[in-house]
Amino acid sequence: MPFDTRPLNTSTTTSHGSCLYCPTSTACLSGSLTANDRNRWNGALLTHIPLTHTGKSLFTAGEIASAVYVVRAGCIKSCTVDDDGNEHVRGFHLPGDLVGLDALGASHYPASAIAVTPSQICRLPRGQLQTLMATSADITQHLMGRVSRDLRLALAISGNYSAEQRVAAFLLYMQERLSPGSMAPATIRLPMPRRDIANYLRLATETVCRVLTRFEEHKQIVSNDKTVRLLQPVALWNMAEPVGICQPRMQLRAAA
Amino acid sequence: MPFDTRPLNTSTTTSHGSCLYCPTSTACLSGSLTANDRNRWNGALLTHIPLTHTGKSLFTAGEIASAVYVVRAGCIKSCTVDDDGNEHVRGFHLPGDLVGLDALGASHYPASAIAVTPSQICRLPRGQLQTLMATSADITQHLMGRVSRDLRLALAISGNYSAEQRVAAFLLYMQERLSPGSMAPATIRLPMPRRDIANYLRLATETVCRVLTRFEEHKQIVSNDKTVRLLQPVALWNMAEPVGICQPRMQLRAAA
DNA sequence: CGGTTCCTTGAGAGAACTCAACGTCGGTGG
DNA sequence: CCACCGACGTTGAGTTCTCTCAAGGAACCG
Numbered sequence: 001m002p003f004d005t006r007p008l009n010t011s012t013t014t015s016h017g018s019c020l021y022c023p024t025s026t027a028c029l030s031g032s033l034t035a036n037d038r039n040r041w042n043g044a045l046l047t048h049i050p051l052t053h054t055g056k057s058l059f060t061a062g063e064i065a066s067a068v069y070v071v072r073a074g075c076i077k078s079c080t081v082d083d084d085g086n087e088h089v090r091g092f093h094l095p096g097d098l099v100g101l102d103a104l105g106a107s108h109y110p111a112s113a114i115a116v117t118p119s120q121i122c123r124l125p126r127g128q129l130q131t132l133m134a135t136s137a138d139i140t141q142h143l144m145g146r147v148s149r150d151l152r153l154a155l156a157i158s159g160n161y162s163a164e165q166r167v168a169a170f171l172l173y174m175q176e177r178l179s180p181g182s183m184a185p186a187t188i189r190l191p192m193p194r195r196d197i198a199n200y201l202r203l204a205t206e207t208v209c210r211v212l213t214r215f216e217e218h219k220q221i222v223s224n225d226k227t228v229r230l231l232q233p234v235a236l237w238n239m240a241e242p243v244g245i246c247q248p249r250m251q252l253r254a255a256a
Numbered sequence: 257m258p259f260d261t262r263p264l265n266t267s268t269t270t271s272h273g274s275c276l277y278c279p280t281s282t283a284c285l286s287g288s289l290t291a292n293d294r295n296r297w298n299g300a301l302l303t304h305i306p307l308t309h310t311g312k313s314l315f316t317a318g319e320i321a322s323a324v325y326v327v328r329a330g331c332i333k334s335c336t337v338d339d340d341g342n343e344h345v346r347g348f349h350l351p352g353d354l355v356g357l358d359a360l361g362a363s364h365y366p367a368s369a370i371a372v373t374p375s376q377i378c379r380l381p382r383g384q385l386q387t388l389m390a391t392s393a394d395i396t397q398h399l400m401g402r403v404s405r406d407l408r409l410a411l412a413i414s415g416n417y418s419a420e421q422r423v424a425a426f427l428l429y430m431q432e433r434l435s436p437g438s439m440a441p442a443t444i445r446l447p448m449p450r451r452d453i454a455n456y457l458r459l460a461t462e463t464v465c466r467v468l469t470r471f472e473e474h475k476q477i478v479s480n481d482k483t484v485r486l487l488q489p490v491a492l493w494n495m496a497e498p499v500g501i502c503q504p505r506m507q508l509r510a511a512a
Numbered sequence: 513c514g515g516t517t518c519c520t521t522g523a524g525a526g527a528a529c530t531c532a533a534c535g536t537c538g539g540t541g542g
Numbered sequence: 543c544c545a546c547c548g549a550c551g552t553t554g555a556g557t558t559c560t561c562t563c564a565a566g567g568a569a570c571c572g
Binding site: 449451 | 521
């Protein structure tokens with residue numbers, strides 16, 4: 001399978017499709033705009049970006065920030081490499097997410113964007129973005145919402161939490177992103193390797209493994225490589241709640 | 257001294273002064289706008305906010321986000337309290353900084369804003385902000401810049417760094433903020449207690465103390481309570497470089 | 513002066529890391 | 543078809559870093 005479409009609801013994606021048929025159209029910014037603004041947003045988006053294969057970079061830290069991207073399928077990580085040569089994963093971008101927002105107020109990208117999985121990307125040139133923002137308060141509002149959502153997520157994950165809290169929060173966050181609304185014990189497929197998860201959560205790869213093993217011993221999950229089934233989301237949620245990146249989930253509260 | 261104006265260049269501040277005479281006018285958003293936009297920005301700002309005393313909160317996490325604030329003097333920390341009762345300091349806001357930007361895309365404040373030091377604040381109601389953004393692309397741009405700057409800072413500080421790297425980066429960052437451009441070994445006055453610094457850097461208070469003591473043993477700083485003199489900024493910078501929140505500093509590079 | 517808060521230092525505990533080894537999987541080439 | 547290789551995931555043993563707990567001193571304030 002050269003192109004992983006499992007997170008999507010459709011298996012018929014093309015690299016030249018219009019936003020109208022884009023499987024992420026409800027998650028992409030265009031989904032929440034008025035008809036007029038949506039048309040203009042879609043008109044500015046270049047959808048014919050070729051697939052990005054695993055490890056290929058969309059842009060590199062330090063490059064002049066020339067565009068913002070929308071993930072249409074797959075998974076992109078944004079990361080930096082410090083002067084000691086250590087990689088730092090700053091976040092994962094799933095279908096519907098915007099990539100490169102942290103460069104909006106700067107001239108250069110502060111982080112690189114690298115495909116974690118073969119991905120399909122839409123490109124929105126910076127000039128077009130400026131025009132859109134200058135002429136539509138609504139688009140501006142929604143963009144602001146995305147940037148500050150990223151800010152909230154970064155601040156939440158940067159908190160001082162234990163390895164178990166981090167991993168639990170990550171699992172629940174990914175579940176919410178990959179199968180939104182599903183309350184039953186869901187089976188999710190983590191697109192990224194353990195190394196990237198660990199790096200993102202500021203843990204060692206081995207620590208993530210050990211925590212997953214411990215969760216499995218406690219019958220809270222069933223893990224098989226990239227596939228994880230959350231058996232006791234409530235237990236995980238009780239651990240992860242302080243981190244604050246997963247939904248309030250009345251259902252879970254009620255069940256607990 | 258009921259009102260700490262030391263970071264400012266003037267000692268004659270009033271609680272009703274106009275932006276024209278505001279000591280932070282160059283740091284505040286208004287400093288980088290065109291004359292027309294600046295007038296409108298200043299016109300929307302309510303400058304007659306009473307002093308905020310240490311420990312007093314500007315707003316509390318969960319409240320409906322009704323405004324954005326500009327710090328005119330003093331220091332504000334934004335923080336959350338998780339369900340375990342632990343406080344998490346998300347950032348410090350110094351004169352010229354905007355507070356509450358992480359609520360721009362949400363209906364409620366995700367974090368509380370609490371005075372670390374007696375402070376003076378300007379208030380910008382949300383409605384006014386929307387109007388400004390809808391009618392001035394320039395103001396929108398600058399606001400975007402602030403939000404994504406905050407995002408970059410949060411992402412940088414959330415990296416996986418040692419206690420020494422964190423403290424060194426924090427000292428350099430504060431020096432840059434409190435006495436910008438100064439290259440000579442500067443004496444800075446940290447407005448916040450060790451507890452808040454430690455919490456912000458995700459360390460124990462005692463660890464921050466120990467690191468500062470170690471820096472002092474190595475003749476890299478001279479520390480006396482809230483006053484810190486950076487004797488070897490180059491050495492600190494070599495430690496802090498990977499964190500990436502301090503300036504590139506050609507001078508320091510050259511000297512190193 | 514007593515009370516409180518903050519800063520500092522020490523000793524021990526614990527969480528996560530490093531180093532190392534091993535099994536699995538998928539791709540590649542003989 | 544199968545051996546080989548590299549990347550990834552998992553597990554164990556020992557180490558290191560940071561935290562926790564504890565106590566004392568300094569500064570501030572009523």
